[in-house]
Amino acid sequence: MPSFELPPSGSGSALKRLVYEALYLEYSKSMPRMPRSNPLALAVLVSLYERPMHPYEIAHTLRSRAKHESVRLNYGSLYGVVESLERRGLIKAQATTRTGRHPERTTYAITDAGAAEAMQWLAELIAIPQKEYPQFMAGLSFLPALPPEDVATLLRDRIQAVEMRLVLQRGTISAACELGLPRLFGLEAEYEITMAEAELRFVRSLLDELEAGALDGLDLWRSFHADLGSNAFAFELGSWPTPDANGPHVRDVTSQLDAAASVLDNRANQGD
Numbered sequence: 001m002p003s004f005e006l007p008p009s010g011s012g013s014a015l016k017r018l019v020y021e022a023l024y025l026e027y028s029k030s031m032p033r034m035p036r037s038n039p040l041a042l043a044v045l046v047s048l049y050e051r052p053m054h055p056y057e058i059a060h061t062l063r064s065r066a067k068h069e070s071v072r073l074n075y076g077s078l079y080g081v082v083e084s085l086e087r088r089g090l091i092k093a094q095a096t097t098r099t100g101r102h103p104e105r106t107t108y109a110i111t112d113a114g115a116a117e118a119m120q121w122l123a124e125l126i127a128i129p130q131k132e133y134p135q136f137m138a139g140l141s142f143l144p145a146l147p148p149e150d151v152a153t154l155l156r157d158r159i160q161a162v163e164m165r166l167v168l169q170r171g172t173i174s175a176a177c178e179l180g181l182p183r184l185f186g187l188e189a190e191y192e193i194t195m196a197e198a199e200l201r202f203v204r205s206l207l208d209e210l211e212a213g214a215l216d217g218l219d220l221w222r223s224f225h226a227d228l229g230s231n232a233f234a235f236e237l238g239s240w241p242t243p244d245a246n247g248p249h250v251r252d253v254t255s256q257l258d259a260a261a262s263v264l265d266n267r268a269n270q271g272d
Contacts, residue, residue, distance in 0.1 A: 090114030
């Protein structure tokens, strides 16, 4: 196993040290990796990096700072995350207290290993892009299963919903700025707005092409639904059957899908 030491604190910026740690994790595949699939665990570590807290205080701090907008937060999951981090030696119980009739509360502190894990994890999130699976992308992936006319209506609904969400988000940012909150502490909201604006441009463009009949593959898409006689149908590999199971029409599109796949393969080969 390769040895690893951080560069001395005076040898470079804190950012350089964080990126160095993240890149090392990618390089050193022989070292055991802690699971990093739950951002709530990172939120707990960063909170305790600030100061020791009990779980309720962690939740209150995260919610008061609107971190629940970027990390899914619920109390049941939080206590499970705290127990997991303690088992892994990343945090430790510091004291247990009880006030009045309130239940006992255990205050936790971050360990040296937990501080290192938090910094490495955070650096990895910032420096290394990860494949994500947005819900809207999943919907677009299976879009031909819906009739084009219905999709146009649904896209209009989405445009309206995103526009309303943007109004609220921009209002929140403006209010925070008026209260004197530095931009540094609202970057996640700014990023969310930027992504929503990009989505809005994409959806508007897609709807324009669909309504103008200019979307590549639209005729093929319409042919999938031409003989169905209903907007409801079941998807099966290679065919779209009519709603009536005893009906005579079953549209086999296997050859059409194979032809489309061949076009994509040819384009990929030409790119090579």
